[in-house]
Amino acid sequence: MGNSHYLKKYVQMHPDNKMGWYLLGKEYEKNGKHGKANYCFNQSGGIYEAFETSKMPSDIWEEYETKLLQQAKEKHRRSVRMRRSLMILMLLLIALIPPVDAPGQSKKSAEAVLAKQPDSMGNHPNDAADKERDGAADLQEKDRVMFTAAQEGGFGAGGPQVKPGPFTHPELLKGKLAVLELKKQGNWLLWDRHMPLGFTLENKGAGTLTYQSYNPKTCSCQPSDGSELTNEALTWTGEQEEQALLYSAIKAYRNNTGNFPDQLGDLLRPFPGNWVSGTTDGMKDAFQPMLKRVKAEAAGQEPTDEVRALDGSKGKGPFSKTWGNKPFFEEPLKIVVDKSNHRLAVISGQIILRNYKVGLGGIRTPEGRYVISDKVMNPNGRSNGEFGSRGMQLSGTNYAIHGTDEQDSIGADESQGCVRMSKEDIEELFDLVPMGTPVVITKGALPDELLVPKERFHTKREQDQTNPRETYHWL
Incomplete structure (x- = not known):
């Protein structure tokens, strides 16, 4: 019954809030007051039909009701406090009002009143500019x-x-x-x-x-x-992949060097300093805001107001289109290789971004945990050799994730232990994950369903990533 009291107060103050009427009706319905419930449901209009006839989960309106009750109760408490404060203020004013002929009082009061007088349009001084700015921001x-x-x-x-x-x-x-x-x-x-x-x-x-x-x-x-929103969403999903790469690269750089990169160029050095294979316009825009977030995270702190402003809390910035004004992917990228079904996935937490079909070596492919220790383009000086156009070394081993000139071996156990990928897949993976990415090789971890987009993820390469000084003998 307590909830009914506060909800009744709320709809009296906000008679146009259809959701409030609906929630009040639900409270009456729970208490067996069906006549009052039906009246409230009629006042709620389309909200009642939307929630009662659709498959919309109940926790949506329950969460809304909780928030609404909190607001109503807090408003009631504020009202009580306000009345008490006004009573005290009135008593103080009675005690402090000066005599009518207090020296200088009349002049100061007049000046104060004149300073607050509206102009011919009814606007107070400085109000017009403030309203214009506020109106533009609100719009x-x-x-x-x-x-x-x-x-x-x-x-x-x-x-x-x-x-x-x-x-x-x-x-x-x-x-x-x-x-x-x-x-x-x-x-x-x-x-x-x-x-x-x-x-x-x-x-x-x-x-x-x-x-x-x-x-x-x-x-x-x-x-x-929803076609217009769907088109915008396609841009947003692409931006989240760019930001996932950038976030992972900054974290990996810090974990391996002990320092943060000062600028994006620190991640774009020639081999072997090519933490990322290239960049995008979105990565350039997001680097500084992302760096500030990672630094705050490393210090165990919440982002400052400055960081939030850069993130997009003011409607601008690289994270302004993402709910919460922060990157969607909250965990660094990781590679998982499943030997049981010849799959390699790029994951963030429990989300799979890609799931590729790969070639392996059966028992010759070692299980365990590794990191990508370097990334090289055109291993041994060729893009069409036995290791294809890209290779990524697994730390502490002679194994790698690389391309192949034997496409029929994808999905089979024909390598000497390395992970083989098709040209399109290895080139996308090379651009999608940074050096320092963790790699887990195991069995039975990944679904069979392939997850490969039509629009491949690619960065614009800005540095030499070949390594002519070494001849690779991956297995």
């Missing part, structure tokens, strides 16, 4: 679209939730949040440049968030046309 924020990705099915799918929660942190949502759907396979979530649009949440003001489903499986309705 920009209102039109802002942010993206994230979550397990297919939305909030109630039992997998990773959208964090931070949009309903518990509505202040972060100034415009619209588009949530892309990650397909689940076993314990893995599968990243895709063309992930389907699951749903959107839009801030309509006055504490109202509008939910729109685009997945016919979870919506008993005709989904709206």
Whole structure:
């Protein structure tokens, strides 16, 4: 009943908040007051139909209700404190009011009043410029679209939730949040440049968030046309791959050298200092904000206001299109090789970004943990030799992940222990992961489904990455 009291207060203050009416109706319904519940449901309009007839998970409205109740209770407490403060203030003013003829008082009061007088248009001094700036900023924020990705099915799918929660942190949502759907396979979530649009949440003001489903499986309705958002999402997914590479490279550089790179060029030196194979415009824009984030992370600190501003909390910056104003991938990239089904995956946490078909050497391919200790283009001076156009050495061994001139060996156990990849796959992998990337070779870890995009990830190479001084004899 306590919840009903606060929700009733809330809808009295915000009669246009359809979600508030719906939640009040649910409270009355739980308490057996069906007449009052039906009245509230009628006031909630389309919200009732959306939540009761669709497959929308219940924890969406439960989270919203929790936040709404917190706001209502806090507003009530503030109101009580405000009334008490005003009473005390009035008593103080009565005691402190000076005599009418206090020397200089009339002149100062007049000047103060005149300074606050509005102009002929009704604007106070300096208000016009402030309003213009605020209006432009509000308009920009209102039109802002942010993206994230979550397990297919939305909030109630039992997998990773959208964090931070949009309903518990509505202040972060100034415009619209588009949530892309990650397909689940076993314990893995599968990243895709063309992930389907699951749903959107839009801030309509006055504490109202509008939910729109685009997945016919979870919506008993005709989904709206999301083609414009889908096109924007394709750009966003590409940016997240660039930022995942950059984040991993900075972390690997620090782990191996003990220092942070001062500039992007520190990661782009000729072999053997080619931590990354090349760069993109997005990586150039994101380097300094990413570096500041990694430094704060290494120090166990939260990002400063300066870092958040660079990240995109003001609607600008390389992370401004990502929910939470931070990179989507929160863990460095890692390579996993599964000997049981001849697969090599690039992962971040429980998300698979790529899953390639590879050639191995059966029992000759060692299991264990390694790192990529160097990356070389055209091993032994050739792009079409036995090691193909790219090679990545596994630390402490004579094994490598490399290309091959025997394409039929991909998917078989014909190497002497190395990991063989097709030309297109090894060249993308070479650009996608930095030197220092951890490599785990095991059995039974990865799904069989291949995960290779049509639009391959590539960087623009800016340095010599060949090594004519050494003849490689990988196994």
